[in-house]
Each structure stands twice: as C-alpha cells, then as structure tokens.
Amino acid sequence: MSKLFPKTHEVFANDKDLLIKLKQLEDRIEQSYQVHQLTQSLLAIADIVGPKPEPIRSSPMPAELVEAMEQLLQDAPPPTQLDRDRDAIWDMQRRAGTQYVLAFLSPKLWMGLEELFAGIVVGYQQMFTSDHRARLNEDKVFAGQEDLKVVHRKIDYLRDKQYAHKELEDGRHCISYLVDVQGAIKLDTGGAQTIIQYHPALCMDLIRCLRAVATYLGKNIQSCSDHILSNLTENQRQALRTHASQVD
Structure with missing residues (x-):
C-alpha cells in the first residue's frame, strides 16, 4: 500500500530542489486527471453534436429466420x-x-452545452496559463504536430476573447428600440437581444489536443519520477x- 511522501521529514524538508521537483510532479499528475475528466465530458458532448447516423439499409430477413x-x-x-x-x-x-432526441426533449439543451463547453475550454487552457502550478508548454506538448498547434491556438483565442474576457460579439447584448404609433421612441432594454454563436462543434478538435496532452503527460510523469528516484540520497532512501514500515 502506498503512503504519502513525507515531505516534512528533516531529510526532505531542507532539500529545496527535491521539494520543487516533487511539486512539479504533483502538478503533472493533477493535470493528467484533469485531462481525463475534460475528455470524458467532451465525449458526452460529441455524442450529442456528432454527425447524424447513416441511414440503415436493411436487407430482407430469410423466411426461416422470421x-x-x-x-x-x-x-x-x-x-x-x-x-x-424505449423503442x-x-x-x-x-x-x-442523439442531438435531435435531446433537443426534442429539452429546447434549452444547446445553451447548456455551450456553457459546459466554455467551462471545459477554460479548464483546458488553465494547464497552459496557470501561475499556481507547473505550466504546460505548447511547443513541447505538440512538438512535430503543427496541425494540433493550430487547433490549440484557435481554442486559446476562443477562451481568451470569448469565454474569459467577452471581447467578441458572440452573445453580447445590443440595445434595440421601438417607435410607437405616435412616433415616440423607446429603448428596449429588457429583450433578449443577442445573437448567440454555439461552439461545441469544436469538441472533436479539442479532444485531439487533449489526447496529445495526455501522451505528453504520461511520458513527462515517468521521466520526472525516474529523475527524482535516481537522485535520492541514501539517507533519504x-x-x-x-x-513505509510505520503503521498509520
């Protein structure tokens, strides 16, 4: 049974370099779990917004089977x-x-999917921008995969300009006005005067990026683990x- 690494033990507490490496490893492990969670959520969206199924071409059943x-x-x-x-x-x-069935059951489905996708995009970009844990470097994560770099930057632009700072016109409220029969003008401040752009169709592109991140993290976690273990002193070992032998 594994035990938490005793970072407060005297032989570790003063080894600042080791503590930094342990923190970086913990960040990478946390990110790998985040990638899994985001991917599962995106797969659920993809099942809804994916292409319509091909028509089923049924062949006649043999009479004996009927x-x-x-x-x-x-x-x-x-x-x-x-x-x-059920049938x-x-x-x-x-x-x-699936999209047709769920939209039939809930007309507000698309708005909910857009909000879910926005949260996933923000969570994805956190791994590349966070100041509180080891950031991912897009050049390393997508090395040799220029097509994914393009997709990643598209997602980054969407997160920065739409979901985080609302600089795009998508979903912005715009003032409308009314002119009554007497010619009086009134501003309409209570209407839903927005043109909403829906972005979940990008989920398959984001899944490709997440799979590349998962591959990179798997290799990086193994490399960091090997480096930490190979540099432990005999006292630390x-x-x-x-x-490990102590009873909790």
Whole structure:
C-alpha cells in the first residue's frame, strides 16, 4: 500500500530542489486527471453534436429466420409502456441522431452545452496559463504536430476573447428600440437581444489536443519520477523505507 511522501521529514524538508521537483510532479499528475475528466465530458458532448447516423439499409430477413422469431415471441409477455417508449426513443436516435432526441426533449439543451463547453475550454487552457502550478508548454506538448498547434491556438483565442474576457460579439447584448404609433421612441432594454454563436462543434478538435496532452503527460510523469528516484540520497532512501514500515 502506498503512503504519502513525507515531505516534512528533516531529510526532505531542507532539500529545496527535491521539494520543487516533487511539486512539479504533483502538478503533472493533477493535470493528467484533469485531462481525463475534460475528455470524458467532451465525449458526452460529441455524442450529442456528432454527425447524424447513416441511414440503415436493411436487407430482407430469410423466411426461416422470421418464422423462428415468431415462434420465440408467441410466449413472450406483451410489451410494457416502458418498452414502447424505449423503442420509440431508439428509433428517433437511429433516424436523426442523439442531438435531435435531446433537443426534442429539452429546447434549452444547446445553451447548456455551450456553457459546459466554455467551462471545459477554460479548464483546458488553465494547464497552459496557470501561475499556481507547473505550466504546460505548447511547443513541447505538440512538438512535430503543427496541425494540433493550430487547433490549440484557435481554442486559446476562443477562451481568451470569448469565454474569459467577452471581447467578441458572440452573445453580447445590443440595445434595440421601438417607435410607437405616435412616433415616440423607446429603448428596449429588457429583450433578449443577442445573437448567440454555439461552439461545441469544436469538441472533436479539442479532444485531439487533449489526447496529445495526455501522451505528453504520461511520458513527462515517468521521466520526472525516474529523475527524482535516481537522485535520492541514501539517507533519504532509508527515511522512506522507515516511513513505509510505520503503521498509520
């Protein structure tokens, strides 16, 4: 069973270089978990906004198979309302895709997806901009992958100009006005006067970037771990062995 690294132990507490390396390793491990969480959320969005399924081209079933199925169904209980509802929903999904089904059930779905995607983009960019943990370097993460660098910078622009600072016109409120029959002018300050741009269609591009980040982090975590272990002094190794044998 693993135990927390005893960073406050006297043989470690004064080794500033080691403590810095341990903090960097912890940051990388934290980022790897964040990448997994963001990817799972994006996959859920991709299932909704992905392309419509290709039409199913069914071929006629052999007569003997039809007869065998009819025999099996003779003694089956009649379908419940839940069965009928499930069949109807799956038929809608096969014909028009998940996006159609969910939009049919909740007209506000797209607004919710945009807010979720915005949070994912901000979380992704934190790994490259944070002042509180080891930043990722885009040139190292996407080395030799110029296409992903382009995508990464597109996502960075969206985060900076739209989600973080609202410099773009997407979703900005604009004043409208009314002129009544007497010619009086009134500003309409209460209407929803926005033109909303939806960005979840970029989720597959962001997933590609996250997979590159995951690959980089896996290698970096292993490299940092090996470096830390290879540079431990004998006193530090003995302290770890003693700490491991202690009962919590």
